Amino acid sequence: MSREAPIGSPELGGASRFRRKWAARVLQWEFILFVILVLVFIINSNLSPYFLDLGNLLDSTSNFMEKAIVALPMTFVILCGDIDISVASIIALSSVFMGMVSAAGGSVLEIMTVGLAVASAAGFLNGILITRFNIPSIAVTIGSFSLFRGIAYVILGDQAYTKYPKAFAYFGQGYIGNTPVPFELVLFIALAIVFAVLLRRTTFGRRVYSLGNNSTAARFSGVNVSRIRLIVFTLNGLFSGIASILLTSRIGSTRPNIAEGWELEIITTVVLGGVAITGGKGNIWGVIIGIFLLGFLQFGMGLINVPGKVMNIVTGFMLIFAIMLPGFLKQLRLRLEGAAVAQKE
Secondary structure, rough: OOOOOOOOOOOHHHHHHHHHHHHHHHHHHHHHHHHHHHHHHHHHHOOOOOOOHHHHHHHHHHHHHHHHHHHHHHHHHHHHHOOOHHHHHHHHHHHHHHHHHHHOOOHHHHHHHHHHHHHHHHHHHHHHHHOOOOOOOHHHHHHHHHHHHHHHHHHOOOOEEEEOOOHEEHHHHHHHHOOEEHHHHHHHHHHHHHHHHHHHHHHHHHHHHHHHHHHHHHOOOOOOHHHHHHHHHHHHHHHHHHHHHHHHHHHEEEEOOOOOOOOHHHHHHHHOOOOOOOOOOOOOHHHHHHHHHHHHHHHHHOOOOOHHHHHHHHHHHHHHHHHHHHHHHHHHHHHHHHHHHHHHH
């Protein structure tokens, strides 16, 4: 004979806690992104027989790994409550200077060193203007967005640098040993692990979160807010330089319009990964899922010849979706918690 547990009994309370626990997990942003990623694989594999080919999937990552690498420090920038829309212009500026060094007969090491130095200096300039003059990051990076891209156009005009050393091609086109795994993918995975540890396991990571939650409170608690922001923007510049090396190596040339429009896709990736646009909330793992979600979504659309303009519409929709859905999920969690409390009473 079955026995019903009385209201308020430990048995019923345990079942209620179990349901709330699993509801909270299912409503986590990372879990939802993972489900969407699985759906993207299912839909694309039905639309194109070439999508699930391992070689094609691995090769397709080269189309978004440079953006993915910049998305890692961009996560820190947005977590601080800032934004940087100059990253694509920094990539172009860095590539132009690398092209100049290559044209002058520079070695691979010299080309890379100049590219990283120029990009780091550009990021440092952003950080100095933001921290020393207390100018909002969006205003500064709008200006540097035009400045850096403008310098690239002034130097090159409608010309291009196309002569790079053969060894330089490996960084954007090479594979690990005799495997089909691209060098760019392995580099990204290694950097993503480093950033995940840096954000979650270090004092610096905790300070980044504190800035985004309340920069005034962080300052009064002893955090050097200006230094943290300066480091983050310089790091964003440095990684834009790394992306510039990989992109220039992959396409084998430099033009002033290189990486044009990438800033929107990079920011979309970070926000889609669950990082609050207002700062203080999010993690690297969600961003990683968001990177592969957008990357494989665009790869699948490319296989069925979806026009680039339609892809831009999808990217814009994903950004709006990413900004709006966390608020909806928060309201849903509050309703579930309210229902649980009412049930106990």
